[in-house]
């Protein structure tokens with residue numbers, strides 16, 4: 405009895421926090437969060453820890469500690485459920501099973517809907533099945549399968565919602581094939597070194613995003629995975645995340661990075677409270693070719709190896725023997741304002757840095773006030789030809805405007 409009261413109280417406090425930070429917006433998501441006993445899906449840790457945890461709770465590790473499964477962070481469950489725009493009676497596919505999110509989905513679609521949850525790992529599906537049964541969510545169907553493959557259980561007219569809860573590097577053909585005509589696909593997608601949870605709907609024969617959430621996830625396993633491509637510029641301390649099939653000469657770029665630094669400043673200013681950098685990063689990925697992310701450790705920054713680079717990294721461009729990346733500086737005399745600029749290295753470093761600052765000026769004039777960039781996803785095998793800069797994935801083509 406005491407435990408019951410305690411967990412109800414802890415859950416109510418968690419819901420209050422999620423409402424306060426704007427992660428829960430709709431009454432339906434709030435009701436689902438109030439109903440699902442989250443602590444029952446992570447019995448390895450105390451209820452206090454489950455309800456107070458700001459981020460994911462890892463539930464399986466391999467290879468001396470690498471996490472491969474988790475119960476995702478409450479704020480991320482909430483943001484993804486809001487992005488999914490669920491309704492009663494819907495048929496939902498969840499890819500990646502922890503049990504907790506499937507229970508939330510089951511609450512939201514009600515007894516007239518259906519939830520099928522697939523995971524590639526039989527330990528995880530066994531666990532999810534057991535925890536869902538213990539909490540009374542027996543109507544969630546749990547299957548062991550690679551979620552990138554078509555599922556025999558899919559409704560003939562496709563799923564109303566596909567919710568991917570593992571970090572995808574591609575949009576496999578099966579998702580295009582098995583998403584219903586009015587469906588929504590919510591997926592944490594990695595492209596050009598960036599990670600965004602995107603919600604897509606159909607527009608003719610391609611998908612368009614209408615929601616973007618900055619979020620990390622555990623990497624997807626199985627057939628559709630594209631290994632990240634990283635150039636170590638200074639050991640593991642300064643890295644250039646290249647991704648996709650973008651040519652990069654590791655040795656030449658390492659050599660460039662230790663050559664003289666050239667700075668260019670754009671005159672484009674931001675304030676921290678505008679929160680524009682995540683949008684700018686995605687927009688640049690649709691404009692600059694090649695485009696990736698320069699990442700540096702705190703120690704590298706303290707040693708002056710890089711200019712001002714945030715923890716999430718900085719957009720970067722390169723060619724055969726030179727590179728440039730975005731940076732910031734305090735705008736003179738304006739404590740809350742930061743000016744965007746670029747730092748170049750190598751024979752064409754100055755030219756690449758100017759290219760970046762010219763693009764920043766164009767963003768300021770055209771895209772700064774237009775909201776989240778729009779990501780379009782085309783089937784690689786489809787007849788429709790995307791226009792502009794195309795990010796090539798094994799099964800999909802992306803454009804960003």
Ligand SMILES: C[S@@+](CC[C@H](N)C(=O)[O-])C[C@H]1O[C@@H](n2cnc3c(N)ncnc32)[C@H](O)[C@@H]1O
Nearest residue numbers: 473475476500502505523524551569570625626
């Ligand atoms: C973050 S956890 C899922 C969290 C969960 N949905 C929850 O309720 O919080 C990611 C899961 O994705 C699974 N996974 C990875 N690759 C997969 C694939 N190709 N198909 C299905 N599941 C996959 C992993 O085994 C892991 O259990």
